[in-house]
Amino acid sequence: MSSEDERTIRRYLLQDLAEDERRSVEEKMMADNAFFEEITFAEDELVSEYISGALKGVERQRFEQSFLTTPQGRLDVNFNEAFRTHIPKVAGAVVAQMASRSRPFASPVVSFWRFQRARAALALGVMIILVALSAWLFVAERHRQSEIDRLQAGVQRVEKELADQRNHQSQLQRDFQESQERNSDLERQLADLRNARDRIGQSEPVGIGILSLILSPGRTRGSARQTLTITPGKNTVEIRLKVAFPDYIGYRAEVVGKSGVSISHQRLKVRRVRSETQVILRLPAAKLAPGDYEITLLGITAQGKTEPIAPYNFTVAAK
Amino acid sequence: MNEDEFAPRKKTWSLDQESFDRLLAWLDPNREAAGRKYEEIRVRLTKILVRRSCYVAEELADEAINRVARKLPEIQENYVGDPALYFCGVAGNVFLEWVKKRPVSLPIPAPDPPEVLEANHRCLDKCLDELNPSDREVMLDYFREEGRTKINRRNAIAEKLGMSINALRTRACRVKKTLKECVIKCMRCGEH
Numbered sequence: 001m002s003s004e005d006e007r008t009i010r011r012y013l014l015q016d017l018a019e020d021e022r023r024s025v026e027e028k029m030m031a032d033n034a035f036f037e038e039i040t041f042a043e044d045e046l047v048s049e050y051i052s053g054a055l056k057g058v059e060r061q062r063f064e065q066s067f068l069t070t071p072q073g074r075l076d077v078n079f080n081e082a083f084r085t086h087i088p089k090v091a092g093a094v095v096a097q098m099a100s101r102s103r104p105f106a107s108p109v110v111s112f113w114r115f116q117r118a119r120a121a122l123a124l125g126v127m128i129i130l131v132a133l134s135a136w137l138f139v140a141e142r143h144r145q146s147e148i149d150r151l152q153a154g155v156q157r158v159e160k161e162l163a164d165q166r167n168h169q170s171q172l173q174r175d176f177q178e179s180q181e182r183n184s185d186l187e188r189q190l191a192d193l194r195n196a197r198d199r200i201g202q203s204e205p206v207g208i209g210i211l212s213l214i215l216s217p218g219r220t221r222g223s224a225r226q227t228l229t230i231t232p233g234k235n236t237v238e239i240r241l242k243v244a245f246p247d248y249i250g251y252r253a254e255v256v257g258k259s260g261v262s263i264s265h266q267r268l269k270v271r272r273v274r275s276e277t278q279v280i281l282r283l284p285a286a287k288l289a290p291g292d293y294e295i296t297l298l299g300i301t302a303q304g305k306t307e308p309i310a311p312y313n314f315t316v317a318a319k
Numbered sequence: 320m321n322e323d324e325f326a327p328r329k330k331t332w333s334l335d336q337e338s339f340d341r342l343l344a345w346l347d348p349n350r351e352a353a354g355r356k357y358e359e360i361r362v363r364l365t366k367i368l369v370r371r372s373c374y375v376a377e378e379l380a381d382e383a384i385n386r387v388a389r390k391l392p393e394i395q396e397n398y399v400g401d402p403a404l405y406f407c408g409v410a411g412n413v414f415l416e417w418v419k420k421r422p423v424s425l426p427i428p429a430p431d432p433p434e435v436l437e438a439n440h441r442c443l444d445k446c447l448d449e450l451n452p453s454d455r456e457v458m459l460d461y462f463r464e465e466g467r468t469k470i471n472r473r474n475a476i477a478e479k480l481g482m483s484i485n486a487l488r489t490r491a492c493r494v495k496k497t498l499k500e501c502v503i504k505c506m507r508c509g510e511h
Contacts, residue, residue, distance in 0.1 A: 013370065018376045023411070036363055039342070044499075052465070068427045075506065078431060079499050082439030083462070090447060095455070114429040180464040228353035305488045 001038055009042045014062040047080040065223035073293030175272060182271060211285065214278075215295070216242050225292070230285045230319040239281040239289060241297055241312055246270070246277035248299030254280045254304060258291040267300075290318040338388045345395055346402055360384070360403050364410045371414055379417055422428035442505035446498050454494040461491035 011017050012025045029036045034285060049055040050063050059082075067073030189210070196209070211234045213226060220226075241253065251270065254264040268279040280295065295312040334342075338471050346360075348351035348355065353375040361380055368376035386409050387402075447455060 015370070015372070017334050026411075027407055029367060030407045031401050033359075034367075037489070039366070040496060044492060044495065062425050064370055066370065067335070069372050070369050070376060072369045072376060074428070075503050076430070076441050076499070078435055078506075079443075079502050082436055082502070083445050083498075084497070085436075086440050086443050087462050088464070089458060090444070091459040093461055171496055257384070306492075 005035075005038075006042070007078070009039055010046070012039070013043055013046050013066065014059055015066050016062065019259060022224055039203040041265070043076070044080065047076050048084065051077065051081050093309060104299060178270075178272060194289065210236045210238050212238045212240070213314060214240040214242065215312040215314055217244050217312060219294070219311050220313050225313050225315050227315045227317050228288070235285045237283045237285050239283065239295070239312075240271075240278045243270070243277040243279055243297070243309070245309055248301055248307075248309075250300035251279045251299065251309075253279065254296045254298065255281070255283065256294050256296070257289070258293070263287055263293075288316045290316050324409075334385050334388050338391070341391055342388045345391060349463065355436070356403075357384075360406050363403070364406060367410060368414055373414060373417065376476075379413050380410060383413045386413065433505075438506060439502060442502040443498070443507060446501035449501060450494065450498065454490075457487075458491050458494040458498070461487065462495065 008017070008021070008025065012022060017025065019029070025039075029039055045223045046055070046063065047067065049062065050067070055063055067077060209231075211228060211230060213228050215226060230237065243251070251268045252265060253268055254265050257263055264283055266281060268281060271278045271280055281295065292313065292315050293313070297309045297312065300306055300310045342355035343350055343357060346356040355368060361384060364380035364383055365376045368379050373379055383406060387406055389407075394405070450458070457476070457480070461473060464472050473487060475486045480487065482490075
């Protein structure tokens with residue numbers, strides 16, 4: 001049905017066609033079943049338009065003149081009026097009835113919904129477990145990390161103690177070597193003394209011997225000064241200087257006599273006796289004339305510089 | 320009803336069985352099909368006359384059919400074409416005769432009292448119960464709402480039933496037409 005046909009039908013129903021157009025429509029109504037059916041549908045829709053108030057003005061007047069003046073038209077209008085008011089109520093009741101009839105079918109829906117709820121609850125439970133597990137893993141990891149930190153600190157402490165032990169061991173080894181050297185030195189001196197004793201006993205006496213003196217740092221005067229008496233046969237004087245600052249890598253000593261002339265300037269070896277550090281200075285006895293002497297002990301730093309440490313005093317007495 | 324307007328013709332000629340049988344045979348060799356065609360012609364003639372604001376449409380339609388039946392022995396042999404169109408032409412002449420005799424145009428009557436609407440509702444309920452359930456469901460779905468909602472709903476129904484919106488309209492309107500015929504019959508027969 002074209003829109004032109006629809007317009008023609010509407011004009012026909014509202015008696016708005018010319019005589020020849022109307023006759024043409026009427027003949028088509030008689031011969032064409034589909035067209036006649038379309039006329040009845042359009043007629044019905046026009047009645048509905050009138051009842052709903054959608055039809056206005058001239059069209060409404062034409063409709064009333066066409067439909068309301070005939071018994072058939074009034075039946076159509078009455079029917080459509082009843083239909084328009086009653087059908088929505090009937091349809092609503094039918095929908096409610098169908099809904100109540102379909103309740104048995106609701107149980108699968110309810111079951112499905114319950115199943116969905118059960119699935120949701122299961123998923124929630126799994127989620128809670130996962131969260132708890134994650135929290136537990138997090139705490140365990142923190143605990144493990146702190147344990148690792150603690151163990152690492154312990155390892156570092158043990159390593160440090162081990163290093164200290166090694167240093168101490170090295171120091172002990174050095175002390176041992178020095179003791180050995182000192183021991184060798186003493187044995188050599190003992191051997192020298194024995195040789196000298198033997199020579200004395202077997203041949204003419206010679207002035208061979210060692211005089212020993214231990215000095216503390218600081219200038220001393222009067223009776224506080226140590227006095228050395230060089231007796232005949234003693235050709236070496238061994239002076240041991242107590243060292244207050246044992247941190248130098250080496251030591252030198254400068255012995256200055258009364259005249260201010262330097263007698264000896266030696267690089268000395270360090271000796272440790274118990275907890276005390278000493279440096280040993282050996283001088284030929286012939287060079288020590290009676291009088292006062294001052295020894296200046298010099299320390300040698302790691303950079304090779306020489307620093308004065310302390311003065312020492314002693315006096316050589318007349319023979 | 321204004322039956323007197325056509326009394327002279329009714330007195331001079333009435334449709335007898337022989338004439339009626341001839342008329343049906345002209346419409347279709349199969350008598351049953353001929354009967355359906357006769358009813359269709361009567362309904363369409365009535366509709367055409369109603370649309371011409373004829374308040375005695377059924378009587379004029381019957382008069383037109385009688386005239387064709389009476390005239391049939393003369394025209395049957397040489398008539399070419401759809402018999403329905405002949406009826407239409409005769410009905411036009413009958414209508415013109417009626418218009419000439421009609422004294423005045425009837426005024427638009429006052430609305431029917433509420434009882435008529437209530438009777439229509441009762442007949443509507445009765446006729447809805449007589450409908451095929453699937454037809455009733457389609458019709459109720461189709462006509463239950465108005466406006467934009469109605470258009471959307473009808474589109475949804477058409478989609479659900481797998482048919483075009485025009486096919487759905489045709490089906491719903493046919494059911495409504497059946498319902499209307501039932502209700503009108505109910506109202507006329509006083510079955511409400």
